[in-house]
Amino acid sequence: MRIITMTPFLLLLGLLGSCASPPRLAQVDEALRRPANTAVAVDLQICRSDLLDTRLVAAQSQRRADAADAALASVAARPVDPGPPARGNSLYSVRFEFGSARVDISAEDGRLLVEAARAAPLVVLRGRTDGDHDSLADSRIARERATAVRDYLVSVGVEPSRIRTTHQPAGDHVADNTGVAGRALNRRVEIEIYRAPPMALSQEALR
Numbered sequence: 001m002r003i004i005t006m007t008p009f010l011l012l013l014g015l016l017g018s019c020a021s022p023p024r025l026a027q028v029d030e031a032l033r034r035p036a037n038t039a040v041a042v043d044l045q046i047c048r049s050d051l052l053d054t055r056l057v058a059a060q061s062q063r064r065a066d067a068a069d070a071a072l073a074s075v076a077a078r079p080v081d082p083g084p085p086a087r088g089n090s091l092y093s094v095r096f097e098f099g100s101a102r103v104d105i106s107a108e109d110g111r112l113l114v115e116a117a118r119a120a121p122l123v124v125l126r127g128r129t130d131g132d133h134d135s136l137a138d139s140r141i142a143r144e145r146a147t148a149v150r151d152y153l154v155s156v157g158v159e160p161s162r163i164r165t166t167h168q169p170a171g172d173h174v175a176d177n178t179g180v181a182g183r184a185l186n187r188r189v190e191i192e193i194y195r196a197p198p199m200a201l202s203q204e205a206l207r
Contacts, residue, residue, distance in 0.1 A: 090116055092191040093174075094149055095184065098130075101144035103152045110156075113191065117158045122194035125149050127167035130183040138169035149189045 092113050094105060105113065117123050127146030131138035146165040154160050175182035 089195060090193040092116075092193070094145075094189045094191065096145055096187045096189070098183075098187065099141065101141060101148045103148050105152070114153070114156045114158070116193045117153050117191070118156075120193045120195065121162060121197045123153065123158065123163045124192040124194070125163065125165045126190040126192075127165070128172060128186060128188050128190065129169055130173070130177055130186040131170035132177065134169045139167065142167035142169045145187075145189045149191065 092109075094103060096102070096104075125146045127142035127144070127149075129138045129142045129145075143165075146167045150160075150163050150165050153163060173182070173186045174188070175185040177183055177186055
């Protein structure tokens with residue numbers, strides 16, 4: 001009787017059988033497991049994001065503060081030009097002979113007056129007399145004197161729309177009206193040259 005050794009064949013079958021069986025699952029250490037979506041983990045991530053944003057904003061604010069300090073230092077070191085002093089309104093006077101409305105201005109006075117009037121946004125003329133009380137004659141001569149000065153200014157190039165005229169037949173004297181010299185000074189047209197147009201006051205300012 002012949003005995004056949006099957007050992008290699010059986011070993012091969014055993015190996016094939018072991019390969020067909022599914023692998024065992026990996027074991028997880030429960031002590032090391034850390035849930036990703038727990039409330040604590042979410043809050044921690046939010047805190048980290050807020051902290052990063054705060055650091056970025058702080059850095060940007062610091063850069064802006066440094067730039068502002070540099071600009072202020074540059075301005076402070078720069079000499080300031082105060083410019084010419086502010087000039088107020090100018091007042092000129094044109095004198096008249098008794099009962100006359102003829103304008104008689106010297107060349108030098110005329111040059112200064114015309115130069116200022118041409119550059120002014122507003123010129124106000126006030127005709128005066130040496131009268132002690134209102135009368136039709138004094139009112140007429142005061143008005144004619146203001147008109148004569150206006151015509152003179154227009155003839156030398158002052159814009160008519162910037163000239164305003166008014167007159168007062170008596171009073172508002174600048175000198176003693178009882179003497180000849182004082183009365184000569186009172187027969188005049190006052191010319192007020194405005195450097196800037198007057199501002200109308202609101203009702204609130206008048207209260």
